Amino acid sequence: MKTKLLVPTDFTNEAHSAIQHAVKLGVIVQAEVILLNVVKDKSDIPAATTKLKEEEKWAKTVNDQIDVRSIVRVGNIFDDIGDAASELGVSLIIMGTHGASGWQKITGSYALKVITNSSVPFIVVQDQLMNDTGYDSIVVPLDLNNETKQKLEMVASIAHYFDSEVHLITPNESDEFLSNKLKANRIWAAKYLKGKNVKFTTQIVDDGDNLLEGVFKLSKKVEADLIAIMNLQKNSLMGVLGSSYQQEIIAIKQKFLYYV
Known part of the structure; x- marks a missing residue:
């Protein structure tokens, strides 16, 4: 089909x-x-x-x-x-x-x-058209939700088509249990992308920054064409961060946002 x-x-x-x-x-x-x-x-x-x-x-x-x-x-x-x-x-x-x-x-x-x-x-x-090479740089915040793993497939597909580089970023979590879960998700995502022959980097948000600040900084650094928010449901980390997080993401000028 x-x-x-x-x-x-x-x-x-x-x-x-x-x-x-x-x-x-x-x-x-x-x-x-x-x-x-x-x-x-x-x-x-x-x-x-x-x-x-x-x-x-x-x-x-x-x-x-x-x-x-x-x-x-x-x-x-x-x-x-x-x-x-x-x-x-x-x-x-x-x-x-x-x-x-x-x-x-x-x-x-x-x-x-x-x-x-x-x-x-x-x-x-927003109003910026896709450039001739498509989405060269994709920023992917990772959360704790299991569906994140399933839905990374679409990011990998887009990256494959455009030969994009994917930049994975996770929160800097002080709680050891949550930190280990985030680390496991990051390792899984890296292994998955490597298996799909997708170029990628991994990063943890800087000390003192929240995830939103980390996403902004990384997106500016790598000149992101696309930001992939992996889950917006209430039971995900993105939902826990509150609606202001997504609202600010949506309002970023000249960014293309991919919501899963």
């Missing part, structure tokens, strides 16, 4: 950026790109359909080899993006955000609500 990439669009520049990312990634992985617009009322469907057809044409200008189609759903963005992704069997959702302003006012907890309501991984992009 062909891989499917879903792009929710509100017809803004940021949405165009998301389409461009999806098309470039879709060509590489031989995926179908599906554009989605969620409207509040059935009467909005004709106008949305017309706009989506224009977006399909624009996607073809990025690369005319891409297989692209579009759909309109009546509902709300918080539920219907995730529902559409599940029903269509997509592998990845690529969504544009306005950073501090937000995709259709999706910021902070609103963006997190959209993302955490979906079981499908997200790449959230």
Whole structure:
């Protein structure tokens, strides 16, 4: 079955950026790109359909080899993006955000609500287009959740396609038990990436810094194109850190964020 990439669009520049990312990634992985617009009322469907057809044409200008189609759903963005992704069997959702302003006012907890309501991984992009070499540098904060191990597969796949270097980073935990668990996750992730022939580095957050500060510093140092947040559910370390962590991550300017 062909891989499917879903792009929710509100017809803004940021949405165009998301389409461009999806098309470039879709060509590489031989995926179908599906554009989605969620409207509040059935009467909005004709106008949305017309706009989506224009977006399909624009996607073809990025690369005319891409297989692209579009759909309109009546509902709300918080539920219907995730529902559409599940029903269509997509592998990845690529969504544009306005950073501090937000995709259709999706910021902070609103963006997190959209993302955490979906079981499908997200790449959230701002208005910067994907460069010709794709994602050269990927920063991956590791947490204590077991699903982190399962979902590192997508990061490895992206890194494989773009010949990216993956930078693993874990919190500097003073508790010996938690520190050992984080170390075990870091060792497992390194072994996994090595087995996939993916270039990688490992790092522990500097003394006195929290994970957010560590991610910021590392991302700036390696000029990260993508930050992979491995889990946003309440039972993960990312959830324990609180919603402000993800809100600040979402608002980073000129970064592309991959949520699993």
